Amino acid sequence: MGTPQTREKRxxxxxxxxNDAYADVLRFVQRRAGPHRAEDVVHEAFLVAWRRFDDVPAGMDDARAWLxxxxxxxxxxxxxxQSRRGALEVRIAEVTKEITESEDDLVAFHVDLSRAWHQLRPEDQEVLSLxxxxxxxSPQAGRVLGITAAAYRIRLYRARLALRRVLKHTTSTAFHPEYSVTEQLT
Amino acid sequence: MKTDTHLNALRALDPAPLAATDPTARLRSEARLQQILATDTTSGPHRQPRPVRRRVLIASAAAALLVGGIVVADVVRPSGPGATAEAAEVLNNAAAATIQTSDPVVGSGQYLKIDTTAVYAAGVLLGDAGGDRRTVEWLDKSSDHLYVPADQTAEWIWNREARIPTTFFSEEAKAEATKYQQSQAGDPIRTGELLRAPGGNFYGEQARLFAGMPLLEGVKTLPRDPQALLDIIRQRGKQGRPEAETLEAIAEALATGVVPADLRAALYKAAALIPGVTVVDRQANLDGKVGTAIGIEHPDRETRMDIIIDPATGLLIGERVVTLTAGKTSFPAGTATAWTSVQTSVVNSAP
Known part of the structure; x- marks a missing residue:
C-alpha cells in the first residue's frame, strides 16, 4: 500500500x-470489437494498466503501444x-457515398478494397491496421503483437503482398493504381 | 513511412475515424477513470489478481523431512556491503538448507497443486475529483488453488475463490466494504472463476517471475550465482528504485511456487547481498506458522517488505507488507496490509 501522498502522485x-490515451485505445478496440463492447474492453485494459502501473513504459508512444x-x-x-485463433479480425469502414464525393472510380475502388479486406487473414488485417x-x-507495432520490429516489418510486407494479390482477383473496376512493395518501411 | 496508393486508400476506410467518437463517451470515460482509481491496488507489482505473483512456497512434508539433520556449512560474512550479518546468516542458512532439499516430484499427468491463502488491502475512493477525496480501506481475504502440470508449458488451471472483506478498522470501512462487495457482484476478479492457460499465462498476460522476467524463461536461464542474479534483478527493475523493491522482486519470484531449489537458494543468497535487509522478528507469525522475518523498509511507501523463513528448514513460509506509519493510511501502524501463505502438494487430477 502506498501512503496518501504516493497514492495521489500515482x-x-x-x-x-x-486522458491522453483513452480516445486512441477506444478507437483501437472499436476497429476490432465493434462499438457495443468497446468501452468495456478499454475499461478492462486501463484496469490492468492501473494494477500494473509499474510495468507501463514511461514514454507516451510506448505506453500507448502497451495499452x-x-x-x-x-x-x-x-x-x-469461440476459437483458438491467435489473431483478431479488424473491421473496415462500410463504404458509403459520404466517403467520396469525387469520381465513381474511387468509390468503386473503395468497394473493391473493402471486399479484398474481408478476404485477408486476420493476421494480415492486424498488421495493416497497426x-x-x-x-x-515498427518497434511499437511489434510490441503490440508481442514480436520484434523486424518480424513485424516482414509481416507487414507479406500482408501488403496479400492485399495486392487479393485485389488482383477481386478488382472489378478499371482503377488499378501503381503498386510498389519495395519502399522503405520505418 | 512512404506509403502507396492502396494504403492511402485504406486510410480513408478507418472503421473508427476520429470524428465518429461519441461525444458522451468522454463523460463515461471520466466516470470509469474514477472507478478504476477506486479499485484496490498497491504499488507492488505482485499485488495483482494473477496467480503466480502471490504464491508462497511451502514445500511438501516430504521435502521438509529431508532437511532434518543438515549441518549448515555456508560461510557467513561477519560484515559486508549487503544485509546485516544477522540477516545474512538467516538467508545463507536457508539457502544451504534449500539446496539439500528435494522438490516434490510431479509425474507425467500429475499436477503441482498450490493452495494459497492471501490477504490484500482493498478500498474505495470517496469524494469528487478535484475536491476533498479520501480513501476508506479494509482487508480482503481469498483462497485459491493453482494446478501446474508436469510440463510447465502445458495448460495450468487456476481455481480462484471469491475475495471476501474480512478485516475492518472502522465501522465506515465495514459499511463501504459491504457496499463495494455488492457493487462488484458481477466481477469475476472478486467473485472468483476457473481459468485455464498454457504456461500459466492467465488473463492473456505472460506469467512472470518478477518485473521484466518471463516465468519459464527465468526458471531456465537465470544465473545461480547470487551476485549475477542480483545484478539481473536490479537491471530488470526501474532505474534507481529503492532496494526494498529488489527484495520485493525476490519475494515475488519465490512466491510463484514453481522456482526450483537451486534457484530458490540463489534468491536467498542474493537477498543477503541487499544493503539494508535486517532481521525484523524471530517469532513472526504468518497464517499460524512461525518463522524468522527478514525485511527492508521502503522509503517512499512507508512500508516494510518481509519474507518469512522457517529457520529450521530454510523453507519459505510467506511474504508480507507491513505498514509502518500510523495515520498515513487508514490502517494502524504494524498492520500487514498484504500477505500470502501457501500449501503445495502433488495431485493426480485437476478441475
Whole structure:
C-alpha cells in the first residue's frame, strides 16, 4: 500500500495517461470489437494498466503501444472461448457515398478494397491496421503483437503482398493504381 | 513511412475515424477513470489478481523431512556491503538448507497443486475529483488453488475463490466494504472463476517471475550465482528504485511456487547481498506458522517488505507488507496490509 501522498502522485500520473490515451485505445478496440463492447474492453485494459502501473513504459508512444497490446489480449481472451485463433479480425469502414464525393472510380475502388479486406487473414488485417490506422512505427507495432520490429516489418510486407494479390482477383473496376512493395518501411 | 496508393486508400476506410467518437463517451470515460482509481491496488507489482505473483512456497512434508539433520556449512560474512550479518546468516542458512532439499516430484499427468491463502488491502475512493477525496480501506481475504502440470508449458488451471472483506478498522470501512462487495457482484476478479492457460499465462498476460522476467524463461536461464542474479534483478527493475523493491522482486519470484531449489537458494543468497535487509522478528507469525522475518523498509511507501523463513528448514513460509506509519493510511501502524501463505502438494487430477 502506498501512503496518501504516493497514492495521489500515482493517481495523477495514471489520470494523465488515461486522458491522453483513452480516445486512441477506444478507437483501437472499436476497429476490432465493434462499438457495443468497446468501452468495456478499454475499461478492462486501463484496469490492468492501473494494477500494473509499474510495468507501463514511461514514454507516451510506448505506453500507448502497451495499452493497445493489453486491450488486444483482453479481446483475444474473449475470442478464445469461440476459437483458438491467435489473431483478431479488424473491421473496415462500410463504404458509403459520404466517403467520396469525387469520381465513381474511387468509390468503386473503395468497394473493391473493402471486399479484398474481408478476404485477408486476420493476421494480415492486424498488421495493416497497426501501420495505417493506429499509425505505429515498427518497434511499437511489434510490441503490440508481442514480436520484434523486424518480424513485424516482414509481416507487414507479406500482408501488403496479400492485399495486392487479393485485389488482383477481386478488382472489378478499371482503377488499378501503381503498386510498389519495395519502399522503405520505418 | 512512404506509403502507396492502396494504403492511402485504406486510410480513408478507418472503421473508427476520429470524428465518429461519441461525444458522451468522454463523460463515461471520466466516470470509469474514477472507478478504476477506486479499485484496490498497491504499488507492488505482485499485488495483482494473477496467480503466480502471490504464491508462497511451502514445500511438501516430504521435502521438509529431508532437511532434518543438515549441518549448515555456508560461510557467513561477519560484515559486508549487503544485509546485516544477522540477516545474512538467516538467508545463507536457508539457502544451504534449500539446496539439500528435494522438490516434490510431479509425474507425467500429475499436477503441482498450490493452495494459497492471501490477504490484500482493498478500498474505495470517496469524494469528487478535484475536491476533498479520501480513501476508506479494509482487508480482503481469498483462497485459491493453482494446478501446474508436469510440463510447465502445458495448460495450468487456476481455481480462484471469491475475495471476501474480512478485516475492518472502522465501522465506515465495514459499511463501504459491504457496499463495494455488492457493487462488484458481477466481477469475476472478486467473485472468483476457473481459468485455464498454457504456461500459466492467465488473463492473456505472460506469467512472470518478477518485473521484466518471463516465468519459464527465468526458471531456465537465470544465473545461480547470487551476485549475477542480483545484478539481473536490479537491471530488470526501474532505474534507481529503492532496494526494498529488489527484495520485493525476490519475494515475488519465490512466491510463484514453481522456482526450483537451486534457484530458490540463489534468491536467498542474493537477498543477503541487499544493503539494508535486517532481521525484523524471530517469532513472526504468518497464517499460524512461525518463522524468522527478514525485511527492508521502503522509503517512499512507508512500508516494510518481509519474507518469512522457517529457520529450521530454510523453507519459505510467506511474504508480507507491513505498514509502518500510523495515520498515513487508514490502517494502524504494524498492520500487514498484504500477505500470502501457501500449501503445495502433488495431485493426480485437476478441475
Amino acid at each position: 493517481e495523477g500520473r495514471f489520470a494523465a495517461l488515461y 493497445f497490446g493489453t486491450a488486444r489480449h483482453c479481446l483475444l481472451n474473449d475470442q478464445r472461448s 501501420a495505417i490506422w493506429e499509425n505505429l512505427p
